[in-house]
Amino acid sequence: MSLDIDQVKHVARLARIELGPGEAEDALAKLNGIFGLVEQMQAVDTSGVEPMSHPQELYQRLRDDVVTETDQRDAFQRVAPATEAGLYLVPRVIE
Amino acid sequence: MLNASLQELASALADRRISSVELTRSALDRIAAENPRLNAFVHVDEEGALAAAAAADARLAAGEAGPLTGIPLAHKDVFCTAGMPTTCASKMLANFVSPYDAHVVAQLKKAGTVLVGKTNMDEFAMGSSNESSHFGATRNPWDLARVPGGSSGGSAAAVAAGMVPVATGTDTGGSVRQPASFCGVTGIKPTYGVVSRYGMIAYASSLDQGGVLGRSAADCAPVLSAMAGFDPRDSTSLERAAEDFGRDLDKPIDGLRIGLPREYFGAGMDDDVRAAVDAALDTYRKLGATTVDIELPNSKLAIPAYYVIAPAEASSNLSRYDGVRYGHRAADYADLADMYCKSRAEGFGSEVKRRILVGTYVLSHGYYDAYYLQAQKLRRLIAEDFRRAFERCDVIAGPTAPTTAFELGSKCDDPVQMYLGDIYTVAINLAGLPAVSLPAGFGNGGLPVGLQLVGDYFAEARLLNTAHRFQQATEWHKARPAGAGDDEGSPT
Amino acid sequence: MSQADWEVVIGLEVHAQLTTASKIFSGASIAFGAEPNVQASAVDIALPGVLPVLNRGAVDRAIRFGLATGARIAPRSVFARKNYFYPDLPKGYQISQYELPVVAGGDIAIRVGDGDQAYEKSVRLTRAHLEEDAGKSLHEDFHGMSGIDLNRAGTPLLEIVSEPDMRSSAEAVAYAKALHTLVRWIDICDGNMQEGSFRCDANVSVRRRGEQAFGTRREIKNLNSFRFLQQAIDYEVRWQIELLEDGGSVHQATVLFDPDSGETRMMRSKEDAHDYRYFPDPDLLPLAIDGEWIDRVRASMPELPAELALRLQRTHGLSAYDALTLTSSRELARYYLDTVDAAGGELAKLCANWVMGEFSARLNKAEIGVADAPLAPTRLAGLIRRIADNTISNNIGKKVFDALWNGEAASADAIIAAQGLKQVTDAGAIEALVEGVLAANQKSVDEFRAGKEKALNALVGQVMKASRGKANPSQVNELLRRKLTN
């Protein structure tokens, strides 16, 4: 299986990454190389095998419902690109 | 003095034959001298380090010191350090200063270590050569034309060049072990869940694990003991009692069964690597260990499975870098969507973007089952291989990498060739097992060769013991690249 | 064709904010109304390196919901990432549940309409899953930009998804109200719709009667009042039917309801074909819920509204409608039960009338909740007892109620005594009044005798007036009738 240029552009759009002139073509070539490698997986019959999403096959630990955090807005917003009145500013959000 | 073992340094500090400030000063001097050619550090905190050293000296004077008090060290720049840049070697975070310390950083601070700076790495830990760093490639101290390996290449080079005695790293598919191998140092990646991932910037969450690089197994042990341990802030951190991973260092290893996977000794391994690994196995036999042939039949599927699972998780983990709350924001954009697309296009380097695209694709509608789910099923088959193997042996040994350090730029344009170099390491992360790479000799051009030892879950102490016995019998780990061994000798 | 030729199919997705103290994956507070971003912790703003840890309290509440609806509680459920970019979603993904939700199945009984038209039905639940809420975008003008407040990000939500079992906006509203009652009853959600604690999304489609396949649905997002829910569905149904009758076809879409125009419109931010790329969150292992945990939660459950409503019908002799009304909130039901306790079980029906009537009307007028009513159930019971034993009439009772509500005295008896409101039941005294009224109203007397029944009411009114309301109305009625027909 190999990708086409429209798929690469679609995936880049989903991932919110702009591809400049020529970048989509370069990405296509490299992605097809990688998928050539990955394709070996398809030859293996895995029917009946449970997927393993984690090395620890345990259940998750929970925390008690307690408020432990205090206001650190100033410290957090020191590294923000744009803020005003305690809000993060972004180009207008359209619903 | 920077070539002394941690134990020697600790006793010199305890006996006041040297102060932490002096030790730290000499580390800083060495960094100042070596970093221009190696580019192992992306940030050096001279002022903070000297202050921490002075504080350590006070504790030493007060008799409150532990085994790591006053020891200078460096963190891979994937660990968040409060008040200090934390960049992941990415333009995206080039100006990011973390408001908090990673668990590992806090633990090692508590143990009294002196943080001298942050080491270079592959951008967001994605790479095997350190060439994808936004701050330029790190160079291998053994041969400046060659890569140090990656992604913890800065830490490996820093230790190899004697800039610091130990440094932290992270290992998602071999990122501690492979650079350790390329730079001739010892590196350990523990069982998944032993080291908290809190504050360790995520690449692939189900594979990432913090580790240590040092000159020897004996040097790695106390650092791992200090940085490991239960952390309630990481839901996958294991609730295990604190452990002294160095407790079995000196145990004899006669009768130890070393499994040799047929698949790790076939075609693909360079001859010079094979020769060094074979010689190391002979040493083990002389030390009383026996070797048994084992099979890991699904080994060849580890790279395909890894290069689906890791990018899938990465594509999601790196979505938070959108230029809204921190990180790079493009200067010019038409609207919100354009701001996202441009900020991410500008902030990420090409390997990171490539993996995000691969990961996005394999999770997307219509492809999930064929790629992501299939990879997870293979992951189980691979983990099962190891489970069966450990019924027949105590540790598994083989090469860490199929080659010694390759030339800078030689694989940059061919991701597939780069990925294939991870053949012996990625399966261990898929299974979540602990593993060590230790210097096993030299190949062509005088380049270090690493031997990988893989243990069963929670066998860190045994792995360090197995490595340590080898290091007591050999001198490979003491060899220093030219220019790094000037002050070799015992502590003053 | 007309609307009658079409069948409406509605399914609801409700997002209920849970009443925990802290967020679902962080230790930040979820209290409403704080200054922007002061309750947005490192985890909530998704700083590099932070990790989620699940709040046990959120799971407790999901279990309560599962038990209350007869659902299956999954012994093993999985958290997944739902990936999409939006500035109020700091990680670029929402942690939610996808393939294996914590609660599956169950149902909610609803009662639709009133009087003879009323009917009951059961709405099946598909699932209920735990997830995190997003932050908020504020669109006031910040130099043409939007402001992002992440205080709400990470607030625990239970998303409750129904089967497409509803066939009218009235059924949808009845379901939403029943669910609203239930989540407050079992104390897992405060139900405050203005603050967004309980938000409805409606999936609406239409099909020609008799057709088997569902039509294409459109999803109306974020309806935060029952009235808007009804208006939005009614508009959407008309719109879809018109479109189809004009030969058009409905395309799957996400729409918003504009209360000002009463219309729905496509959401621009959702125009992009979305592909959420769900996968199990590698930061979170599966969630286990064992029988012991479920038993512990079960032991803490209150009697459920449906159970209580049945009990009120059986043992208090209330109608289905009265029982449903009195169990519309736990506070109201408690108030009613306390009133009956104090008044005596034989007066249950009278208590129900007063609680649903005068008491509820006063609460509405004052715009306060049961908890803030200035009238304790024991005092209302004191009043009801005096009506029942004929000390006062129902009408005088309203006067006494006013006085009690306004705090003029501590008991009905005190007010009756102070204002001389005791009912006149003395036959001689009533007869004297009746004689007087008959003598003074010959016209009404003649009309009644000519067969005009209504004229009697006028005469009763005159006697009551003469007694200043204190005469026993049934005695007056009886006496008048006897005198007029003799």
Ligand SMILES: [Mg+2]
């Ligand atoms: Mg609320």
Ligand SMILES: [Zn+2]
């Ligand atoms: Zn939802």
